[in-house]
Amino acid sequence: MRTLFRLCPRCREYTLKDECPICQAGTKVPVPPRYSPEDRYGRYRRKAIYGE
Numbered sequence: 001m002r003t004l005f006r007l008c009p010r011c012r013e014y015t016l017k018d019e020c021p022i023c024q025a026g027t028k029v030p031v032p033p034r035y036s037p038e039d040r041y042g043r044y045r046r047k048a049i050y051g052e
């Protein structure tokens with residue numbers, strides 16, 4: 001199940017519409033980050049331990 005909420009990149013306001021009701025900018029569907037923070041920490045941890 002996907003969220004229908006969209007995010008205005010200007011005012012960071014969530015809306016259901018294609019246009020922001022506040023500034024009329026086009027809104028976007030928020031996309032999850034490519035890499036999870038956990039992944040990143042794991043990489044740092046490996047580097048600290050093994051010196052890769």
Ligand SMILES: [Zn+2]
Nearest residue numbers: 008011020023
């Ligand atoms: Zn806006």
